[in-house]
Amino acid sequence: MVGGAAQDIRGQILAHATRLFARQGFSGTSVQQIAERVGIRKPSLLYHFKSKDTLRREVVEQTLQHFQKVLPELLLSARDHQFDRVMGSLTGFFRDDPDRARLLVREILDQPEEMRERIAKYVTPWVQLLGDQLERAKERDLVRPDVDVEAYAMQVVTSLVANLAFIASMGNVLPDHGAHGAGTDRVIAEMTRIARASLYVDAASPADASDAPAQTPPSRERAIQTHADQRDGEGKKQ
Amino acid sequence: MVGGAAQDIRGQILAHATRLFARQGFSGTSVQQIAERVGIRKPSLLYHFKSKDTLRREVVEQTLQHFQKVLPELLLSARDHQFDRVMGSLTGFFRDDPDRARLLVREILDQPEEMRERIAKYVTPWVQLLGDQLERAKERDLVRPDVDVEAYAMQVVTSLVANLAFIASMGNVLPDHGAHGAGTDRVIAEMTRIARASLYVDAASPADASDAPAQTPPSRERAIQTHADQRDGEGKKQ
DNA sequence: CCTACCGATCGGTAGG
């Protein structure tokens, strides 16, 4: 309640700054430009954020915090199964606002030191948690023995962010054959397939009945193929 | 011979511009900064390239032309086998000068329209050629039937460029366990493994005779696993 | 949140 309107302005500044930094880059965007979109003067903006660089930091922090807030439920609710669900949710975060992906890629290039720290803070814990789960799945012979679980997890995140950032900027480069025209979906589908196929041991090797917990007809139930086509609704360009 | 020295200056400008654009971005780099490194004055630089934007275009064009000049031999000499060799050479191009990767990523974000055209010109033909080869390998049951060959090829290139650009900027994010500290190799090794494992049909599954077409112990001859462990020397975490 | 204003730097041109 207190300062509700001021909060709103701060939020507007952050929102417009995110958009512009993502699309034009930090040094390609002037404080003046951001202020214009918000509908205030430049010195007023600099009252809320005491420098352009402060604004940049808060924009990035906000994006990563949102990521951190949303990620846990996805990964924790998904054990070693539900592969497509995890991929779909992860993809969804960046699809909901592709500027997030563009912003992160730009920051990696522009502020590498800072981003190293932020990744250590926001991403690495989850990569390690996922890595542990995969390591256990490996012991149960569900995951290929030669997977470098940490590098794999990091790779999936990297591909995802890069792909979404690139598509957001230039659209899909693949020729759109077929009537449906959703090239983005095609890229994401193949990316998901690659991630899945390179992770799991292929169709059951019969002999590991010894190994697998008794309960299961192991490879089939894996729930992994569930939504192989998970994104129908939104990103579609029709 | 004619204008040899002038050519040299032009080349120096291009070289320093590539470096600076890759590391600081286009709008984060001033003409003055480039001129300083070359050891000339700003107006002299603008005699060789009539605007900053012209310089940018030539920098990008030069990088892509080098790529185009070097790629054919790699891909043509490699048929459906020699997977690791192709990946290695492709990786090598960007490893030789990681600024190439950073520059391309930046251009995708900064000049998406232009990059769409350039990718269509420089990359798509090779993606399609590779796609054709993979499609044939698919008919011979070497490649997984569900691979989207074009999307796959594009994905491999995208991952490669993104990974190298990120590593060039921030180094490796993975904890360096093991004494040697070559985290880059580890990332590239896992990226290569993912690309290979998600492409080829897996090693013969003994008991699924029921499932598999009668014909084949197909997977053995594949020549594909040649260097399946090409990261022994370097990337291994030991 | 504003007007007024700062020094610094930007890309680029004139003119030789």
Added chain:
DNA sequence: CCTACCGATCGGTAGG
């Protein structure tokens, strides 16, 4: 390839 110089814009401050 240089000196000299241009108008425009940059991030930011003073002061209210």
